[in-house]
Amino acid sequence: MYTNLEKLLYYTFDHSNINAHDCTDEECIEVILMTSYSFKMSSSRDGNDREMFVGKPAISETILEVGVEYMEDPLTNEEIEHIFHGMKARKANIKESGYVE
Numbered sequence: 776m777y778t779n780l781e782k783l784l785y786y787t788f789d790h791s792n793i794n795a796h797d798c799t800d801e802e803c804i805e806v807i808l809m810t811s812y813s814f815k816m817s818s819s820r821d822g823n824d825r826e827m828f829v830g831k832p833a834i835s836e837t838i839l840e841v842g843v844e845y846m847e848d849p850l851t852n853e854e855i856e857h858i859f860h861g862m863k864a865r866k867a868n869i870k871e872s873g874y875v876e
Contacts, residue, residue: 787846787855788858792861798862803839803841803858806828806829806830806841807856809830813827814827814872823845825843826843827841827860839861843856844859
């Protein structure tokens, strides 16, 4: 098991998606680490598990949705959390996650 600091080393990002929706890496990580609101998504094309997190970063008034694909690092066999999606949360995903303020 990793501490939060060690776990940060195992995140990768799809910056083309995250930046297009004005999210930062830090906001995405904060939502993942600090929220208990999430739901399982359909598997990726590669068959990897995916999960959508919903939460509000401390530095923002906006509720975000952050999509994570759980992948394996081919060199170390360690799990990587690939953040493939980040944006202002849609009502359907807020409801699906059970998010409440």
